Amino acid sequence: MPSKIRVLIADDHRLFAQALDAILASETEIEVVGRARNGQEAVEQALALEPDVILMDIAMPVVDGVEATKQIRKKQRKACILMLTGSNSRTDVARAREAGAAAYITKDRIAAQLIEAIRELAAN
Amino acid sequence: MYPGPDDPDLGVFVAQLENALRERGHELERAVLNRRAGGKRRYATLAARTLRAARRFRPDVVYAHFLVPAGLTAALAARAPLVVTAHGRDVRNVGAIPGIRSLTRLTVRRAASVIAVSDYLRRELETKVPEARGKTEVIDSGVDLERFSVEPAPEGGPHFLCLGALSERKNVVRLAEAFERFGSGSLTFVGDGPLRAQLEGRPRVEVVPSVPHDEVPGRIARAHVVCQPSLIEPFGQALLEAMACGRSVVATRVGGPPEFVPPDAGVLVDPLDVEGMADALRVASSLPCPNPAAREAAERHDVKEQARRVEEVLERAA
Numbered sequence: 293m294p295s296k297i298r299v300l301i302a303d304d305h306r307l308f309a310q311a312l313d314a315i316l317a318s319e320t321e322i323e324v325v326g327r328a329r330n331g332q333e334a335v336e337q338a339l340a341l342e343p344d345v346i347l348m349d350i351a352m353p354v355v356d357g358v359e360a361t362k363q364i365r366k367k368q369r370k371a372c373i374l375m376l377t378g379s380n381s382r383t384d385v386a387r388a389r390e391a392g393a394a395a396y397i398t399k400d401r402i403a404a405q406l407i408e409a410i411r412e413l414a415a416n
Numbered sequence: 417m418y419p420g421p422d423d424p425d426l427g428v429f430v431a432q433l434e435n436a437l438r439e440r441g442h443e444l445e446r447a448v449l450n451r452r453a454g455g456k457r458r459y460a461t462l463a464a465r466t467l468r469a470a471r472r473f474r475p476d477v478v479y480a481h482f483l484v485p486a487g488l489t490a491a492l493a494a495r496a497p498l499v500v501t502a503h504g505r506d507v508r509n510v511g512a513i514p515g516i517r518s519l520t521r522l523t524v525r526r527a528a529s530v531i532a533v534s535d536y537l538r539r540e541l542e543t544k545v546p547e548a549r550g551k552t553e554v555i556d557s558g559v560d561l562e563r564f565s566v567e568p569a570p571e572g573g574p575h576f577l578c579l580g581a582l583s584e585r586k587n588v589v590r591l592a593e594a595f596e597r598f599g600s601g602s603l604t605f606v607g608d609g610p611l612r613a614q615l616e617g618r619p620r621v622e623v624v625p626s627v628p629h630d631e632v633p634g635r636i637a638r639a640h641v642v643c644q645p646s647l648i649e650p651f652g653q654a655l656l657e658a659m660a661c662g663r664s665v666v667a668t669r670v671g672g673p674p675e676f677v678p679p680d681a682g683v684l685v686d687p688l689d690v691e692g693m694a695d696a697l698r699v700a701s702s703l704p705c706p707n708p709a710a711r712e713a714a715e716r717h718d719v720k721e722q723a724r725r726v727e728e729v730l731e732r733a734a
Binding site: 304305306307308310311312313314315317318351378399400402403404 | 456457459460461463464467468484485488489491492493494495515518519521522525526
């Protein structure tokens with residue numbers, strides 16, 4: 293049996309994170325290995341757990357998703373970060389790319405795109 | 417929210433609309449929470465149920481009640497087009513609870529259409545969440561005109577009834593004070609909540625626990641006038657049900673009631689004006705009981721007609 297895709301969820305909205313958790317739990321090949329409620333926790337958990345994919349909310353307290361992505365990528369060049377943005381505005385997309393995110397999806401496209409995006413990132 | 421064995425009064429309006437949509441020939445699959453207990457973790461359960469139901473049933477459209485959490489859950493878990501009804505508390509939470517604004521904006525952006533149960537609520541939603549502009553329609557939950565039918569007036573009285581939570585928002589203490597100034601008849605509160613102790617023990621005032629929705633028509637039949645002078649009432653379901661039973665109402669003028677309570681069916685009050693409320697009790701108790709004007713106004717909100725209107729929205733979204 294192939295190993296599972298290990299995912300870290302970083303989002304400060306508990307309801308949102310719980311919903312993501314439930315959605316990912318329904319996929320047999322995905323395992324949620326960590327949950328962070330701000331960018332600082334995301335950096336700490338990413339370094340400690342080395343997940344295959346990090347779902348990173350772009351707007352979080354303490355340290356935002358962009359800064360957390362930069363910090364993680366600085367220490368783990370292979371870290372694979374999928375940025376979750378509130379919109380597909382050029383600013384958000386550009387910030388996500390500059391920080392080193394492998395891809396981004398807008399939160400309103402999660403139902404349609406999240407699982408496929410995680411699979412693709414993990415495969416690459 | 418959906419009625420369950422432990423909480424038969426939970427989301428009764430959702431079940432009522434569901435039945436009316438089934439009667440119109442639609443296939444429906446439910447993903448619901450049917451009890452109040454369980455804490456915030458139960459929303460993860462709702463997400464899992466929604467996902468399973470969406471995969472099994474493959475709906476043409478997902479119809480959620482309450483923007484957050486149910487609408488959000490549907491937005492994240494189901495790929496089908498989304499329609500969400502805002503009921504009041506979900507809109508009130510925007511700006512009041514940290515984080516809810518962005519989750520609500522996400523839900524509304526993802527929704528093909530939003531339904532608000534009153535024009536008052538539509539305006540509030542569109543002010544707080546600009547993404548709702550241009551995609552929000554007003555359709556209330558309606559009333560089952562067969563279950564809530566006209567009954568003869570009770571003996572004695574006047575008997576006043578207040579159905580709902582014994583909470584600050586429902587303004588129950590001011591109602592009790594207004595009743596005291598009115599000076600005759602009886603006032604019955606049916607509900608639970610933190611203000612119970614401030615209502616109990618007053619002369620001619622009875623406080624009883626909340627009852628299953630099946631027993632509500634009987635409770636209304638034992639009153640001449642139903643009162644809901646809330647500080648704010650996004651729609652006013654209990655008032656509409658009372659009017660369907662041919663009962664005059666004393667209703668808050670803040671929120672939805674001005675949209676469906678005509679002058680010959682009841683009296684609209686300033687919820688902070690106790691003296692005005694006492695006058696309103698006097699005027700409302702002088703209206704006929706049963707009151708044909710109240711029934712006629714309620715008939716314009718037949719749940720079957722509201723289901724037809726919801727159906728139009730769902731079909732456009734699908």
